[in-house]
Amino acid sequence: QVQLVESGGGLVQPGGSLRLSCAASGTSITIKTMGWYRQAPGNQRVLVARISSGGSTNYADSVKGRFTISRDNAKNTVSLQMNSLKAEDTAVYYCNTIPNLGYWGKGTLVTVSS
Secondary structure, three states: OOEEEEEOOEEEOOOOOEEEEEEEEOOOOOOOOEEEEEEOOOOOOEEEEEEOOOOOEEEOOOOOOOEEEEEEOOOOEEEEEEOOOOHHHOEEEEEEEOOOOOOOOOOEEEEEOO
16 A cells, blocks of 8 residues: 655745655555645645656646656655745645545645745
8 A cells, every 4th residue: 555745845935935745655656647736724635736657747727837746766756846836825735646545645734925
């Protein structure tokens, strides 16, 4: 069973940057399409970025041009570089497979505020 642990969140000012990491254990995620999801207070969890096993990427319109998803198959990790952060990016961020595993890690909280 794959275990996913997210890290790298924190408090950042608008316009700032953060890099989130997701470490997978239990099995290799090399052949899996992976995604970063986020859930803002009072909202449903939504997919914001995805990366295929071959490295192809797609982004939600809300983050396109600001976020970059990447993967390191040797390390069994997936990352999300977030630049030009806005208040509306405030959320708990989760990584998971696509489709999701049916269970979630604890996520990492990103707060964008001055």
